[in-house]
Amino acid sequence: MKPGLALLAALLAFATGVSPALAQYRIGMSAAITGPASSTYAPTYEAYKVYFKRVNDAGGINGQKVEIAYEDDRGEPQRAAANAKKLAEGSILMVNASTSATYKPFMTESEAEKIPLMFGGGVCPREAFPPASPLIFCSTSFGSKWDSRFALGFIKEQAGGKKVKIGFAAQDIPLSRIELEFAEQHAKEMGLETIPVVVVPGNTPDFTPFAQKLKDAGADWVLSWALWHVEVGVFEALQRIGWQGSYLLYGHQQTQDELTRLKAPSLHAFGGNTLFMENLPIHAEIASLVKGQTTHPAHYMAEGWVSAMVLEAALKKCGWPCPKDKLATAMAGVSVDTRGLRGGPIEWTADNHYRKSTYYKVYRWDAAKGAIAPVGGWTRLEIK
Amino acid sequence: MTQALATTVVVASLYALLAAGYVLVYRATRVLNLAQGDMMTLGGYFLFLVATAVPGAPAVSVAAAVVLSALSGFVIYRLLMRPMAGHPIFAAVLVTVTLGILLRAAIVLVYTDRIRHPLPLLGLANPPRRLPGGAVVSTLDVLTVGVAALLFVALFAFLRLSPLGIQMRAAGEKALLAAQRGINFQLLFALSWALAGFAGALAGSLYASNVRLDPSLGVLGLKAFAVALVGGLDSLGGVIPGALIVAAVEVLSVRYGDPLLADVSPFLCLLAMLLVRPWGLFGTKEELERV
Numbered sequence: 175m176k177p178g179l180a181l182l183a184a185l186l187a188f189a190t191g192v193s194p195a196l197a198q199y200r201i202g203m204s205a206a207i208t209g210p211a212s213s214t215y216a217p218t219y220e221a222y223k224v225y226f227k228r229v230n231d232a233g234g235i236n237g238q239k240v241e242i243a244y245e246d247d248r249g250e251p252q253r254a255a256a257n258a259k260k261l262a263e264g265s266i267l268m269v270n271a272s273t274s275a276t277y278k279p280f281m282t283e284s285e286a287e288k289i290p291l292m293f294g295g296g297v298c299p300r301e302a303f304p305p306a307s308p309l310i311f312c313s314t315s316f317g318s319k320w321d322s323r324f325a326l327g328f329i330k331e332q333a334g335g336k337k338v339k340i341g342f343a344a345q346d347i348p349l350s351r352i353e354l355e356f357a358e359q360h361a362k363e364m365g366l367e368t369i370p371v372v373v374v375p376g377n378t379p380d381f382t383p384f385a386q387k388l389k390d391a392g393a394d395w396v397l398s399w400a401l402w403h404v405e406v407g408v409f410e411a412l413q414r415i416g417w418q419g420s421y422l423l424y425g426h427q428q429t430q431d432e433l434t435r436l437k438a439p440s441l442h443a444f445g446g447n448t449l450f451m452e453n454l455p456i457h458a459e460i461a462s463l464v465k466g467q468t469t470h471p472a473h474y475m476a477e478g479w480v481s482a483m484v485l486e487a488a489l490k491k492c493g494w495p496c497p498k499d500k501l502a503t504a505m506a507g508v509s510v511d512t513r514g515l516r517g518g519p520i521e522w523t524a525d526n527h528y529r530k531s532t533y534y535k536v537y538r539w540d541a542a543k544g545a546i547a548p549v550g551g552w553t554r555l556e557i558k
Numbered sequence: 559m560t561q562a563l564a565t566t567v568v569v570a571s572l573y574a575l576l577a578a579g580y581v582l583v584y585r586a587t588r589v590l591n592l593a594q595g596d597m598m599t600l601g602g603y604f605l606f607l608v609a610t611a612v613p614g615a616p617a618v619s620v621a622a623a624v625v626l627s628a629l630s631g632f633v634i635y636r637l638l639m640r641p642m643a644g645h646p647i648f649a650a651v652l653v654t655v656t657l658g659i660l661l662r663a664a665i666v667l668v669y670t671d672r673i674r675h676p677l678p679l680l681g682l683a684n685p686p687r688r689l690p691g692g693a694v695v696s697t698l699d700v701l702t703v704g705v706a707a708l709l710f711v712a713l714f715a716f717l718r719l720s721p722l723g724i725q726m727r728a729a730g731e732k733a734l735l736a737a738q739r740g741i742n743f744q745l746l747f748a749l750s751w752a753l754a755g756f757a758g759a760l761a762g763s764l765y766a767s768n769v770r771l772d773p774s775l776g777v778l779g780l781k782a783f784a785v786a787l788v789g790g791l792d793s794l795g796g797v798i799p800g801a802l803i804v805a806a807v808e809v810l811s812v813r814y815g816d817p818l819l820a821d822v823s824p825f826l827c828l829l830a831m832l833l834v835r836p837w838g839l840f841g842t843k844e845e846l847e848r849v
Binding site for chain 2: 372374377379381383407414415416469470
C-alpha cells in the first residue's frame with residue numbers, strides 16, 4: 175500500500191471509529207451443533223456457514239465481509255450462558271439456533287448488552303410476537319400457539335363437519351407440553367372433542383403404551399408437536415396396533431426422508447417450509463451450493479437458509495458502519511422475499527418481530543402417485 | 559391387558575440383553591461398566607455401517623455388527639481396562655464413564671446426530687404381528703424376545719458346560735482360589751468384555767432396526783443398569799426377573815398411572831430394591847460391600 179493510501183485509510187478509520195482490519199460485520203451464533211437435539215439445529219449452523227461463505231466470496235455486504243463466530247451449546251443452558259457472554263463481546267448481533275432451554279441466558283445478555291438477538295432454527299419465543307421486545311427477533315418457521323391454531327383448523331377442515339375426537343401426543347419437555355395443553359384448550363373452544371394430552375418421555379424404549387392410551391380413548395386424529403423421534407415414534411406405534419385414525423405432526427427437517435420411509439397416507443406433516451421435493455429453483459440452488467459442504471442433505475437446510483437470508487437483508491439495510499443499535503432498528507423494518515422457501519415474505523415491523531403473516535402447508539404420502547404430495551396450498555395466518 | 563403384557567415382555571427382553579452386559583463384566587472383573595448403553599449404540603452403528611456397505615444382506619450385517627462389537631469389547635479391555643488392574647475399582651468405573659462419553663462423541667463426529675433407520679438398508683420389512691389375545695407387536699419385537707431368550711440359554715449353557723465358562727464362574731466366585739489353579743484371568747476378563755459387547759450389539763441392532771438409531775440411545779443403558787441391580791449385579795439369572803419387574807412397572811405406570819412416571823419407574827424399582835434387599839433379588843449378599 176502506498177504511504178498516502180495508508181494514511182488515508184488510517185484517517186478514515188479514526189473518523190469512523192472502525193479499524194480497517196476489523197471492518198466487518200461480526201455476528202455470534204450459538205447452536206446445538208452436537209447433543210441430543212442437534213439433528214434439528216445443526217443444519218441451521220451448516221446452512222449459515224455455506225450461505226455466508228458465498229456472500230463473502232462475492233465481496234460481502236456493503237463492501238464488508240460477514241464474520242460469524244460459531245459456538246456449540248449442545249442445547250444446554252450452562253453452555254449457552256457461557257456462549258452468550260463470549261459472543262456478546264464485539265458482536266453486533268447474536269443468533270440462537272438451539273433448544274428453548276438456552277433462551278434465557280441469551281435474552282438476559284441481549285438485554286444487558288443492548289445487543290439484538292435473533293432466533294433462527296429454534297421455536298420463536300413470546301418476546302418476538304406483538305408487542306415485540308425491541309431486541310428480540312425470530313425467523314424460525316414454527317411458532318408456539320400459531321402452529322396449534324393452524325393444526326386444529328386443518329383437522330376441523332379435514333373432518334368436513336363430522337364430529338372428531340382429537341388426542342395430543344406431547345414430549346416431556348416444557349415447550350411441547352405447554353403447546354399441546356394450549357391446543358387441547360383451543361380445540362375445546364373450537365367445539366372439538368378432546369382427549370387429555372398424553373406426555374411421552376423422550377427416552378422411552380417403546381412407544382406402544384402411549385399409543386395404546388390414545389387408541390383406547392378413541393382418538394380419530396392425533397396431533398403431535400415435539401421432537402421428531404417422539405412425534406413419529408407414537409405414530410409408528412399407533413399404526414402397529416391397528417389404529418385407523420389420522421395423525422398430524424409438525425414437520426421438522428426430517429419430514430421428507432421420513433414420509434418417504436413410512437409411506438403412510440394417514441400421516442400428515444405440517445410446517446412453514448416448502449419441502450424440497452417440490453423442486454423449486456431455490457431448492458436446486460441450495461442443493462448445488464451445499465454439495466460436499468455439509469453433513470446433512472440439502473433438504474435439511476431450509477430453516478437455516480431462510481434465517482441467513484433475513485440476516486443478509488438486515489445487514490444490507492443497516493449499511494456500514496453498522497453498530498448494534500442501528501442493526502436493531504434496521505431489523506425492525508426488514509422485508510425478505512423467501513423465494514418460495516416459505517409461503518410468503520418475512521416482514522418485521524416495530525412491534526412484530528415474528529412476521530406480519532405466517533404460512534403453513536401440509537404434506538403426506540400419496541399412495542396413488544407413490545410420492546409425497548401437498549394437501550392443498552398455503553394457508554396464511556395474520557399475526558396480530 | 560394382553561397388549562400391556564406383550565409390551566412388558568418386549569421391553570424386558572431389550573433390558574435383559576443390555577443388563578446381561580453389566581452382569582457379565584461385573585461378575586468377572588468387579589467393574590461396573592457404565593459404558594454398556596453406549597456399547598449398544600456402537601453396535602447399532604456397526605450394523606448401519608455394514609448395511610450401508612453391503613445393502614440387502616441382513617445376515618452379513620448383523621453378523622458383522624456383533625463380531626465388530628465383541629472385538630471392540632476385547633479392545634476396550636486390552637487398551638483401557640487392563641492397565642487399570644491394581645488401581646481402585648472406582649478409577650476403573652470412571653474410565654468406563656469416560657469411555658461412554660468418548661464413544662458418543664466419536665459417533666457424532668462420524669455420523670452426526672441424524673436419526674438413522676437401518677431396516678430399509680437391510681432390505682427387511684417389520685410388519686405387525688397379532689398375538690393370541692389380540693395384542694399386536696412388531697416382527698422385530700418378536701425377534702427381540704427370541705434373541706434375548708436364546709442369548710440367555712446360550713450364556714447359561716456356556717457358563718455351566720464349557721471349560722471357559724466354568725473358569726469364568728470360578729474366577730467370579732472365588733478369585734484367589736481360581737488364580738491358584740492357574741486360570742488365565744486376562745483371557746477371562748477380555749472374554750467378559752467381548753461378551754458384553756456382543757450382547758450390547760444384539761440389543762443395539764434390534765432396537766436400531768425396530769425403532770431408530772441415534773447417538774443418544776445410550777440412555778437406555780441406565781434403565782438396564784437399574785435392571786441389573788434389581789436382579790442382583792452378580793447374578794445372570796437375576797436379570798430375567800429384574801427386567802420383567804422393571805418393564806412391567808414402566809408399562810403399567812403408563813397404562814394405569816401417569817405416563818411421566820415411565821421414565822423414572824426403573825429407578826423407583828431400584829430404590830425400592832435397595833431399601834428392601836440391597837444386594838438384589840438373586841445377588842450375593844457379600845457383594846454389597848464391593849458395590
